[in-house]
Amino acid sequence: MQALSANTLREILNSIIGYLGGIGIDNPSLNAEILMMGALKCKRVSLHTDYGRCLTGEETEYIWRLVQRRASREPLQYITGMQGFWSLEFKVTPDVLIPRPETELLIEEALKVVSGQLAVGSCANRKLVTANYLYPCPLILDLCTGSGCIAVTLAREIPHAVIYATDISESALEIAKENAKMHGVLDRIKFIHGDLFNALDPKPLTPDPISFDIIVSNPPYIRTKDIENLEPEVKGFEPLEALDGGRNGLDVIRKIIEKSHIYLKKDGILMFEIGAGQAVNVMKLFESSFNYKGISIIKDYSGIERVVKAQRI
Numbered sequence: 057m058q059a060l061s062a063n064t065l066r067e068i069l070n071s072i073i074g075y076l077g078g079i080g081i082d083n084p085s086l087n088a089e090i091l092m093m094g095a096l097k098c099k100r101v102s103l104h105t106d107y108g109r110c111l112t113g114e115e116t117e118y119i120w121r122l123v124q125r126r127a128s129r130e131p132l133q134y135i136t137g138m139q140g141f142w143s144l145e146f147k148v149t150p151d152v153l154i155p156r157p158e159t160e161l162l163i164e165e166a167l168k169v170v171s172g173q174l175a176v177g178s179c180a181n182r183k184l185v186t187a188n189y190l191y192p193c194p195l196i197l198d199l200c201t202g203s204g205c206i207a208v209t210l211a212r213e214i215p216h217a218v219i220y221a222t223d224i225s226e227s228a229l230e231i232a233k234e235n236a237k238m239h240g241v242l243d244r245i246k247f248i249h250g251d252l253f254n255a256l257d258p259k260p261l262t263p264d265p266i267s268f269d270i271i272v273s274n275p276p277y278i279r280t281k282d283i284e285n286l287e288p289e290v291k292g293f294e295p296l297e298a299l300d301g302g303r304n305g306l307d308v309i310r311k312i313i314e315k316s317h318i319y320l321k322k323d324g325i326l327m328f329e330i331g332a333g334q335a336v337n338v339m340k341l342f343e344s345s346f347n348y349k350g351i352s353i354i355k356d357y358s359g360i361e362r363v364v365k366a367q368r369i
């Protein structure tokens with residue numbers, strides 16, 4: 057496709073669909089529609105009701121540039137700058153991982169813990185129950201926050217939660233802060249830059265570490281050697297530090313298991329996302345730590361073991 061020679065909305069849409077389909081982009085119709093909606097700032101229905109409208113040269117040029125970006129395998133979400141997660145929209149740039157639907161399982165599980173749907177804690181803890189919440193004002197740590205999708209969603213869903221969110225990437229934290237501001241929860245999330253728990257290291261005047269009710273994380277967990285086999289959209293555009301979990305994919309997970317008990321209250325909950333096939337090795341890491349009980353694995357809607365949950369002894 058040299059350039060978009062067609063000029064009505066429908067002709068251009070059809071030529072983009074033909075072009076993207078011809079170079080092997082999956083679901084070219086949806087891609088073309090999303091690019092057109094983004095470029096023309098219109099709703100999907102307008103693409104079909106205004107199909108006879110002639111686009112200006114400027115509009116056509118702009119759409120063409122977006123189509124070229126998609127043809128180079130840049131993810132649609134980086135082109136449009138947004139991704140839906142839970143019921144919210146998040147700003148995304150190549151500084152952050154694009155939030156995935158399977159990560160919503162972590163949100164579901166965290167909400168179950170907070171609302172007391174899960175048998176956690178002793179009878180003494182259960183005295184904390186007020187209204188529908190087992191933890192009415194939970195203090196939550198989101199390690200590896202990226203776009204902030206987990207921290208922001210939990211802050212929106214749990215009105216009295218206070219959340220700490222950390223990441224090793226300063227540029228990711230900037231996006232996370234923008235997302236927190238966009239969703240009105242910036243005042244309840246403390247964003248801290250640093251390598252996992254180092255971000256929380258006790259300061260000289262407050263020697264005790266902060267104790268959280270819940271630690272949640274979607275860490276990088278892909279084996280280094282598997283990265284080259286990922287889709288071009290992922291390996292070519294998403295940040296490597298968001299993907300690479302080291303030789304067996306467990307580098308960051310191991311550190312989270314090793315140290316979380318120091319930062320959790322007694323009976324507090326650690327939960328994090330894992331990759332397909334990692335559950336057995338993750339269970340072994342928990343077993344050798346002796347700091348947790350009630351370790352369980354939750355499958356996602358595709359039947360893949362996706363979330364690990366454990367309680368601090």
Ligand SMILES: C[S@@+](CC[C@H](N)C(=O)[O-])C[C@H]1O[C@@H](n2cnc3c(N)ncnc32)[C@H](O)[C@@H]1O
Pocket residue numbers: 152153154155156159199200201202203204205206222223224225228250251252273274275276277297298299308
């Ligand atoms: C898989 S992404 C998850 C992002 C987001 N929580 C989500 O679910 O979409 C992992 C994130 O961990 C961050 N990260 C990687 N290593 C880290 C470390 N040692 N300490 C803190 N953050 C780290 C990356 O910068 C990236 O933002």
